[in-house]
Amino acid sequence: MHVRTLDSLSLKIHSFLKHVGVSTDPAHSDAAALVSYFEKEYGLSLMGFLESEWLNEQLGRDETSEDFLFARDVLDPERRKAFDADLALLLSR
Secondary structure, three states: OOOOOOOHHHHHHHHHHHHOOOOOOOOOOHHHHHHHHHHHHHOOOHHHHHHHHHHHHHHHHHHHHOHHHHHHHOOOHHHHHHHHHHHHHHHOO
8 A cells, every 4th residue: 555645735636636536646746637637627827827836936036036146247248239139038028
């Protein structure tokens, strides 16, 4: 028998899936099953949304951690203008 420990969010997801009749495999992520359920049930494309949210979160972290500024500092000076333009495009929301 496979035993797994669930945190509160995982437990909520697992309970929801059980409630709607989706059997889950302990070897796989309940979060993936949840995304799959909403995609199949409602025709939603959640992966694109989740990827977008993840990207925005990562960019927000990078903006505040000044990682991009460090990268800019190590560039050749003649490349910084193009780098700044690319960064502005990437970070525009």
